Amino acid sequence: MNGRLKGQIIDTRGLRKCDLLAPFLFVLVVDVFGLMIYTAIDTFYLTDEQLKNSPSRKDGIDEATETTLRIYGCDLIQEAGILLKLPQAVMATGQVLFHRFYCKKSFARFNVKKVASSCVWLASKLEENPRKARQVIIVFHRMECRREDLPIEFLDPTLKKYADLKTELSRTERHILKEMGFICHVEHPHKFISNYLATLGTPPELRQEAWNLANDSLRTTLCVRFKSEVVACGVVYAAARRFQVPLPENPPWWKAFDAEKSGIDEVCRVLAHLYTLPKAQYIAVCKDGDSFTFSNKSWDSQSLPVTKEVPQSSPTANDDASVVKATPGTNPESGGSKDEMLKLALNKLKESKKSDDESKSLTLEATTREEFMPKSKSDRRAEIGERNKERERDRDRERERERDRTKSRDRDRGRDSDREREREDADRDKGKDRAHRSKDRGKELGGHLEKSRHHSSRDRDYHSSSYSSRDKDRHRHH
Numbered sequence: 001m002n003g004r005l006k007g008q009i010i011d012t013r014g015l016r017k018c019d020l021l022a023p024f025l026f027v028l029v030v031d032v033f034g035l036m037i038y039t040a041i042d043t044f045y046l047t048d049e050q051l052k053n054s055p056s057r058k059d060g061i062d063e064a065t066e067t068t069l070r071i072y073g074c075d076l077i078q079e080a081g082i083l084l085k086l087p088q089a090v091m092a093t094g095q096v097l098f099h100r101f102y103c104k105k106s107f108a109r110f111n112v113k114k115v116a117s118s119c120v121w122l123a124s125k126l127e128e129n130p131r132k133a134r135q136v137i138i139v140f141h142r143m144e145c146r147r148e149d150l151p152i153e154f155l156d157p158t159l160k161k162y163a164d165l166k167t168e169l170s171r172t173e174r175h176i177l178k179e180m181g182f183i184c185h186v187e188h189p190h191k192f193i194s195n196y197l198a199t200l201g202t203p204p205e206l207r208q209e210a211w212n213l214a215n216d217s218l219r220t221t222l223c224v225r226f227k228s229e230v231v232a233c234g235v236v237y238a239a240a241r242r243f244q245v246p247l248p249e250n251p252p253w254w255k256a257f258d259a260e261k262s263g264i265d266e267v268c269r270v271l272a273h274l275y276t277l278p279k280a281q282y283i284a285v286c287k288d289g290d291s292f293t294f295s296n297k298s299w300d301s302q303s304l305p306v307t308k309e310v311p312q313s314s315p316t317a318n319d320d321a322s323v324v325k326a327t328p329g330t331n332p333e334s335g336g337s338k339d340e341m342l343k344l345a346l347n348k349l350k351e352s353k354k355s356d357d358e359s360k361s362l363t364l365e366a367t368t369r370e371e372f373m374p375k376s377k378s379d380r381r382a383e384i385g386e387r388n389k390e391r392e393r394d395r396d397r398e399r400e401r402e403r404d405r406t407k408s409r410d411r412d413r414g415r416d417s418d419r420e421r422e423r424e425d426a427d428r429d430k431g432k433d434r435a436h437r438s439k440d441r442g443k444e445l446g447g448h449l450e451k452s453r454h455h456s457s458r459d460r461d462y463h464s465s466s467y468s469s470r471d472k473d474r475h476r477h478h
Contacts, residue, residue, distance in 0.1 A: 122176060
């Protein structure tokens with residue numbers, strides 16, 4: 001396009017640089033290369049056998065539980081996207097990433113709530129509508145409080161719980177990217193629906209119905225089993241059957257969109273089965289039981305005080321006496337009985353040391369847990385009020401400092417202006433002195449010039465008179 005080719009390619013046909021068709025050819029080439037790249041990337045599709053032998057099944061989770069947890073995670077993503085005011089494309093991308101991740105990992109090893117939050121966070125960045133990690137964590141915290149009928153508490157970003165949730169969010173995002181191989185391209189069936197309906201000439205009522213069915217299909221595993229074109233055809237077919245709108249069958253309309261009748265029937269069957277299921281509830285199958293609220297047992301155990309029940313350890317002399325009393329049947333004069341007594345005494349000493357160590361560890365755990373106890377609402381409000389007062393004091397101090405700085409600057413400017421005036425006056429005086437000196441010099445030079453002129457006139461008169469007398473003498477002589 002932009003010159004002559006060299007090498008094995010022979011430029012028998014082509015366009016020049018200034019040709020009017022060059023931009024159109026460039027656009028066509030870019031579109032073709034884009035389609036080639038997308039088809040090469042969009043290869044994450046599994047068979048029915050692979051889905052039946054998923055990692056969750058290997059960990060002992062049945063098909064019904066896995067389906068329920070998939071629907072529950074997709075519901076979380078959809079609700080969080082609405083609360084975060086994200087477009088539908090972000091929620092659809094997050095749900096597809098969610099299904100792809102659990103095709104390679106088990107529900108028993110990764111918590112559904114954490115994976116759903118990380119999918120929302122990652123999808124918002126992929127679809128160029130990013131949200132902060134703090135916003136995602138707060139939204140999922142509120143959602144969990146509402147779903148479990150817990151009192152909605154303020155999630156303070158200064159607490160250790162919030163820091164742990166933030167690190168888990170970023171860690172789970174890295175796990176998702178690692179399992180995807182950093183290939184997160186997702187193609188949704190939504191962009192094909194309007195084109196297919198316009199081509200088939202269907203009424204406008206089908207568009208919204210097909211769009212709703214496409215959103216519901218993301219709660220199932222259709223996005224990892226069929227391509228988006230097949231899912232779009234199945235959604236259009238289901239919407240047309242619901243509104244009893246006939247579609248052309250001779251020739252079949254789905255062949256024009258690169259779909260098969262078996263795939264369309266499977267899509268309709270999965271959607272029909274989805275609408276027969278009850279509302280999905282959370283099932284605790286993950287070993288990592290951390291959640292977005294303080295209702296978890298691990299965090300409650302840290303927040304509750306520990307009773308300091310320390311076992312009383314008796315001194316060694318009493319231990320020895322008890323050991324001796326505990327073995328009345330043994331003869332103290334025999335060698336075997338002495339060895340047994342020594343062994344029993346040593347065991348008793350070891351048990352007393354262990355009890356002392358356990359009491360020390362219990363006291364340390366109690367102190368550390370008391371340090372990490374979640375504070376009440378009144379204490380938090382008091383701390384927040386003190387922090388606000390300190391911030392206001394700091395602001396007042398900064399304002400006073402700025403005022404002092406401006407005053408000092410004004411003073412420095414006044415001093416500088418006085419100095420500049422003095423300099424200007426001195427420059428004016430110097431200029432006047434120079435002018436007077438130049439005038440005096442001009443007068444002196446004028447006097448000298450007049451004297452020189454007077455002397456030159458006298459010399460001229462003298463020479464002229466001398467010449468004239470000489471000429472008279474010459475004439476007389478002649």
